[in-house]
Every structure is written in C-alpha cells, then in structure tokens.
Amino acid sequence: MALHALCDFPNLSHSLSRRAFLALTHHRRPGMAKKEIKKFFSFGKNRRASSSAAASADDGAGKGTSVRRSISSQLMADNVAAAEAIISKLGAEDSPYAKFTSLFSHGRAEASRYLHAVADLHSAMIFFSSADCPEGPASRAKTLFRSQTLMQTAMRRLEKEFHRILAANRDRLDPESLSAGSFSGARGSVGGYGSGSPSTDGDDDIQEASGSIGDVEQASVSAAADLRSIAETMIACGYGRECVRVYKLLRKSIVDEGLYKLGFDRLSNSQIHKLDWPVLDLKIRSWLAAAGPAIATLFSGERLLCDIVFCSEHYIAESCLADVTRDAALLFLAFPESVVKTKRSPEKILRILDLHRKLTDLWPEIESVFSAESTFAVKAQALDSLAAVSGAAIDTIAEFEVSVQKEASKLPVPRCSVHPLTRNAMNYLCILADYVPTLADVYAGVPFHPPEPMPESSSPCPSTLTPAAVSDRIAWLLLLLLCKLDHKAEFYSDVSLSYLFLANNVKYVVNRVRASRLKMVVGERWAARHEERAWHYAESFVRLLWGPPASVVSVGEANWEAVLAFNRTFEEAARIYEDQVVVDSGMREELLATVEEMMTPAYELLRRQARAASPGVRYSPPDIRVRLKQLFVGPDGSD
Numbered sequence: 001m002a003l004h005a006l007c008d009f010p011n012l013s014h015s016l017s018r019r020a021f022l023a024l025t026h027h028r029r030p031g032m033a034k035k036e037i038k039k040f041f042s043f044g045k046n047r048r049a050s051s052s053a054a055a056s057a058d059d060g061a062g063k064g065t066s067v068r069r070s071i072s073s074q075l076m077a078d079n080v081a082a083a084e085a086i087i088s089k090l091g092a093e094d095s096p097y098a099k100f101t102s103l104f105s106h107g108r109a110e111a112s113r114y115l116h117a118v119a120d121l122h123s124a125m126i127f128f129s130s131a132d133c134p135e136g137p138a139s140r141a142k143t144l145f146r147s148q149t150l151m152q153t154a155m156r157r158l159e160k161e162f163h164r165i166l167a168a169n170r171d172r173l174d175p176e177s178l179s180a181g182s183f184s185g186a187r188g189s190v191g192g193y194g195s196g197s198p199s200t201d202g203d204d205d206i207q208e209a210s211g212s213i214g215d216v217e218q219a220s221v222s223a224a225a226d227l228r229s230i231a232e233t234m235i236a237c238g239y240g241r242e243c244v245r246v247y248k249l250l251r252k253s254i255v256d257e258g259l260y261k262l263g264f265d266r267l268s269n270s271q272i273h274k275l276d277w278p279v280l281d282l283k284i285r286s287w288l289a290a291a292g293p294a295i296a297t298l299f300s301g302e303r304l305l306c307d308i309v310f311c312s313e314h315y316i317a318e319s320c321l322a323d324v325t326r327d328a329a330l331l332f333l334a335f336p337e338s339v340v341k342t343k344r345s346p347e348k349i350l351r352i353l354d355l356h357r358k359l360t361d362l363w364p365e366i367e368s369v370f371s372a373e374s375t376f377a378v379k380a381q382a383l384d385s386l387a388a389v390s391g392a393a394i395d396t397i398a399e400f401e402v403s404v405q406k407e408a409s410k411l412p413v414p415r416c417s418v419h420p421l422t423r424n425a426m427n428y429l430c431i432l433a434d435y436v437p438t439l440a441d442v443y444a445g446v447p448f449h450p451p452e453p454m455p456e457s458s459s460p461c462p463s464t465l466t467p468a469a470v471s472d473r474i475a476w477l478l479l480l481l482l483c484k485l486d487h488k489a490e491f492y493s494d495v496s497l498s499y500l501f502l503a504n505n506v507k508y509v510v511n512r513v514r515a516s517r518l519k520m521v522v523g524e525r526w527a528a529r530h531e532e533r534a535w536h537y538a539e540s541f542v543r544l545l546w547g548p549p550a551s552v553v554s555v556g557e558a559n560w561e562a563v564l565a566f567n568r569t570f571e572e573a574a575r576i577y578e579d580q581v582v583v584d585s586g587m588r589e590e591l592l593a594t595v596e597e598m599m600t601p602a603y604e605l606l607r608r609q610a611r612a613a614s615p616g617v618r619y620s621p622p623d624i625r626v627r628l629k630q631l632f633v634g635p636d637g638s639d
Helices: 002-006 018-026 030-050 052-057 059-090 096-100 108-128 137-168 180-184 202-209 215-236 240-261 269-273 277-309 314-340 346-369 373-405 420-433 436-442 468-491 495-514 518-522 524-555 560-577 585-610 621-631
Strands: none
Touching (some): 059 137, 108 137, 108 215, 137 215, 215 240, 215 277, 277 314, 277 346, 314 346, 314 373, 346 373, 346 420, 346 436, 373 420, 420 436, 420 495, 420 518, 436 468, 468 495, 495 524, 518 524, 524 560, 524 585, 560 585, 560 621
C-alpha cells in the first residue's frame, strides 16, 4: 500500500535515487535508505559547493529564498503535526472513537476537518519528496516515514467508513432520491480533497439546500455526498484502487439482490429449455413485470450513483458501472433470447410479442444507461435478444398459418355451431390486432408475397392507421380461415345444414372483427362484405330447409291433402333442424320471423278453406308458432 500511494507523488521518484525510494516505501533496510538518501543529497551539496563563486554574487537573493523555503518547511511540518493529531484521534484503529463512531455521526464539521487534514498531509508528503525542500536527507526521510504511516492509517479509516456508508444505505441510494435536483444542493457538503477550506456548517447547508425533500431522500443525498467526498480524497491520495474495490464488491451484491427482489430467477439456457410451458409462461410474466424497474430504476440508479460518487474521475465511474452491472444485465437481457429458442407453438405468440414490445420500449433507456464502451456488451445483448424475438414472432405466425391449412378434422360440428378452429383462429388474430405497432416493427423490411392473389372482397381496406405489411398478412390469414370453413361445410349430410354452418361461422368472424381492433386492421368495408355473405348463407339455409312446407301452403289447393302435405313436410324440416342452432341472436330472431311469415298466414287460410277435420292433421296455426319458437332457441336453450 505504501509503494502504491507514494508512486502517485509526481516528484518523489525523481527526487530520490531508485534504491532509496524503494527502501523508503517498503520500510526495509533503513540503513540502506539513509545511505542512499545521504548520497543523493550529498550530490546536490557538492554541486552547490562547486558553484559557490557564482552563488556569492547572488548572496542576498539566496538568503531571501532560503528564508522562504524555511517558512514553507515549517508550514508543511505544522501540517503534518496537525494531521497527526486529528488522524490519531479519529482514524487510529486502536482509538475508542474510531472503533465505535462514524466520522459523520456528529455532523460534517468533524468529517470535513479529517478530510482536509488528510489533504494537507498529502501536500506535505509531496513537498518533502520534492527537490525544493531545503531539509536535510535524514530529516526528510524521517518526516516521510512518519507521514506515510499516518496516511496508511487515514486510508484504512476512510476505506472502512466508505464500506460502512455503502452497507448502511444499500436500500436508500435509489434514482428517485438521488435525482440531479435533489443532490445538487448537497454537493460539497463535506468537502473532499481540493474542495477548499473546511466547512463548519455543513449540516446547515444540506438542510437549507434540501429542505423541500423528505427524510428518506435527505438521508440518501447526505450518504451520496459523504461517499463522494471520501472517494475524491482516497483517489487524490493514490488509494483509488482500494476505494473502487469496496464500491464494486458491495454494489454488485446489491444489484443481484435487486433483481431477485423484482422476481427474476437466474436460470441457465438448459434450465429454461426444460420448463413446461405453464411454468415458463409465469417466468416470462415475472420478467416482463421486472424489466421496467430493472432498467429504469436499478441499472439507471447504479449509473447515477457512479456518476455522483466518482464525478471527478469519469473513467472510474464507467469502470465501476461496468463491473457492478455487466454480469447481471447480460443475464437479464439474455432471458428473452433464451425463451424464444425453446420449442415453438402458436399459443406462445402473446408472450413473444410482449417480450418484443418490452425490449423496444426499454431500448432508449438501455442505450442511455449502458452508453460507455465498457458496457457495449450489454447493448449488444439487448439487440441480439430483440432480433431473436422478432425472428421467433415471424416463425410462430407462419406456423399458425400452416396449422390452419393442415387442420384435418372431418367430423361435423354438433348443432352447426361455431367450429373450434374458428374460435381459436379468431382468438389468435384478435391478439395479433392488439400488437399492430409491434408487428409493424417485426415485419419492417420483410416483404409479403401471398401464394396467390387475394380476391378483392377479402382484401383489407387501405388505412393510415395500420401498415400494409400488417393488414395484408392478417387479411390473408382470415381468408385462409374462411376457405377452410368452406371445406368443413362439405361434411354435413344435408345441404341446408352446410349453409347454416357457414352462416354461423362467418357471422361469428364478422362479430369478432367488429368487436376487436381487427376492425381497424381490415376495415369496416371488409366486415360489411362478409356480413352480407353470412346473410346470404342464412337465406340459403331458410330456402332449402323451410321452403318445401312453405311452398305447399302457398300453391296448394284448399283441401285436406294439402294440409296433410304441409304437416308432413313441416315435420320433416323440424326433425332436421331439431338439434341445430342459429348462434347469433339477431340473426336467429330475424330468421324466425322470416320462417313464420313464410308459413303461418298461408297455413291459417288453408285450414279455414279446407273446413273439414282430418285425423292426420297435427298442427294448428298456433301450434306452428309454438313449434318454431321451440326450434329457434339459442345455444344455451334461451329464446
């Protein structure tokens, strides 16, 4: 430690011979040190003797210079003595004060005196090691040994105090408390090396400058100011390495602990790949919740604290930030990349897009916090993760497209209801519509070339709100779904039920489009065109299923054979529709009204004209209305 400190004195190594300097700084072979020092100063004495004739001409001026040098020597000796008194009281390890009391526990005046005493001691050491010192070699060596011993004692005390303040304020040194406005008032409150004369009213200065902040913020500001004063003094005296070592050790553990408190688990790639999706989904949610505070508060706070504590040495601040945050930041920002390298499946698209959006939102903050060259690896990892997530999003959506095309179930959906493929696909597409800005970033520079041109009726409406790169892809996925539904309709044995299936599913698609942000993606015109198609399917269903009984009463003769034919065809239509459903309530009510209008008035007229009764007639006109209402119920059995 002695050699390290003395090497920072610019004149010491030039004033003493190498052997004497090593003997001084290592406290070894004092006889050799004295011999070398004596030899060095004898050389200077001989040179002065050889030029005595020239010196006699300036004897008067020489005497004045000698007097001034003697005064300087006395002042420096007094500085050493004063520093010894203060350091022995406050800094000696065997001092009761040093064992149980902080330098800053009784106000900043005492701490300021101590730091200025160390600064004066350092100045005295530089003076006594320079060629301008008029003292003899023995006196200088004795003073330097004494000063170096005091300096080591003082540095040990400051190092311990630096550690104590960092440890005691591990939860207080946060960005909110250390904002530039709050801290500016407390700067120089203690007065580190070179800060001027000692302040005797440091506490009053801090209270006056930061009267508008709370007690917690006040404690944080004071702690940061104390740390900076100690750091400036230790660095100026050549003990920056010890100061930085303590800082890095404590703050690195605080960063690791901070990530743990935010819910981030340090998992390796192999551990992530072994997790089941429900567990991994929880890990992703935890990361998403922690990402904002981790970057904007934890890492940004470390950047701010480094800039405050080591404001006089920018390169030291950058080095501390890199060593304190690099490992934790790399592991944290590598998590999205590790996640998207697991086995892909369509249900992961939501979390993939969440990861992309979070990384994109945090990128300006990441770039600002880790702007130094020493933290370039952190920015590179963030960009790598962003690129990996973008690629995973593109591949996952492509896999969804393939899954729709390859859906191979051939069993008709019960009740002609909404197909599971329709529900799942629309859920998926509604999720995509919620991430239009993210998808625009993902597909930026990626051209879209569908396998075949889209029909005009399926093309999205041009919009300034949704980039074509996104709207065209989503419209294409909707077209694939509708084409697949056309194929699914072929599995019904009755053609009328095929049309009912299509009416239910297309109307469901239209309703989901209008109720979500898909409407902004493909446009209202797209929804209107496809709603018209759904009603066309519904009308075809009514015509094919309920047309035969309606045609009997509309064109038949007024006899009981016609009445019997109506009852027979109506019963057949009711049997076919018995277990089916019109899913959309509005469509169901309108179809019921249409069917009633087709048959009930004509059937009443036919019954009145036929007059005679027949045992084969089952339905009266009121019975027709009741039966239709029984048939046209909702999926849950309601009207």
